[in-house]
Amino acid sequence: MVKLLKIEWLKIKSYTGFILLTSFFALGVVATNYIVYAFKKDVVDKVQGSQILFSGSPFDFDMVWQSVSYYSSFFLMLPALLMVILISNEFTFKTHRQNIIDGWSRSEFLKVKIALALLLAIASTLVVVLTSLIFGALSGTSFSLHGFQNVGYFLLKAITYNMVAILISLLTKRSVVAIAVFFIYTIFENGVSMMLFFLSIKLKKIRI
């Protein structure tokens, strides 16, 4: 598998789309968290009455894992988009055929893409862990792994996003169609999760 991943790395390492999207992701994660952090420090902590915006300190240890995971999760669109582009590229350039002609089996072609998606999800999660550590340290609270499971949820979301991206691009085989379907899917998915969220609140109220 390492051999296959090395070949995959040759394909993407000098691809502009790969460099752009991964750096946008890393930059976006750090920047968004910094915006919230600065807003908390410079506005919420100083202006009377604005405390209702935040209950507690989002970047203190314990809370930092959940906060950073949550704010960063909006950028998971980018690695998934990268997966869509990488796979539809293979179809556009017909290199999926060429890879097989050159001696890969069909399952090797698929396996390495799934492995790439997992690696990308793990790399995204590492960015989140690093960002959490930085902002946690900035907040001046002592280190704690309590609440670290939220990073696990982030990893799960990253994996599922990338897998859905693979599925959609394999089914549509065209980058434009795949990207459109993927965005419609994410909007739909967010809508459903919002609905479930409000439904659960309502159900809790009824139980009370």
Added chain:
Amino acid sequence: MPKGSIFGILGPNGSGKTTLLGIVMDVLKASSGTFSWIGHTNNDTMRKQIGTLLETPNFYHYLSATDNLKIAAKIKERGEEDIDNVLQAVNLYQRKDSKFNTYSLGMKQRLAIASALLGNPEILVFDEPTNGLDPAGIAEIRDLIKDLSKKGKTIIMASHILDEVEKVCTHVAIIQKGVLKTVSSVKDVMSSSTNGNSADTVLIELSADDNEQLKNILQQMSGVVKLNSVDNYLQVTCAENITAAMVNKYCFDNGVILTKLNEKRKSLETRFLEITGKQSG
């Protein structure tokens, strides 16, 4: 398919040449039937030892020729030291660091041939290798193929360009609508005949000032099999031992001076049309 031969696969457009090669290279699934490479049916490892150019050159547009060939070499599990050699063989060495999407069609085709040559494989599969090349390029590639054949490589080549097959190949298979029509050496295909009449015939086109008179005279000549009036000349089918000179002399002796005399060599084209024409006709 004999080892060391250049095996041509001929057929009209849409006859299944590329489909056939696609099946043996496992990019397409056969609805029935089996195949084997040098006795092996497991072909994942087999494919790594075969150099293939199938239909269009397929490369990563954003990568340079060298980077593209690196990927191909890695997949084939070959070393990278070959890359410069194959690029030189197809005259692309000067442009090796240019991106693939800056290449012209002919250069793309050359790169695809270079990719097939990677790792010096014993078997080469070319699907219309001269597609998109300029005349000089076509001649170069033909020489390259002949060269490879001399080195003992087995080459399978699909083409609809009859001239190319005639000039390059030692063996030929003709397919039409997915049906194998004939398969043997080029020499045999050219000399044999399908419809049984007159195995080896000579076709001569000739005309005189008075074609009617010419026709009457020729009908009495021994060895003439068939006479056809075509536009303003006569098409004469003669037995093998008749030459154009003999016809000329015969006519002159009988008082007819020919204004046109043209001996048609029976080419692969006529054979091809005979063989494929039977099915559609």
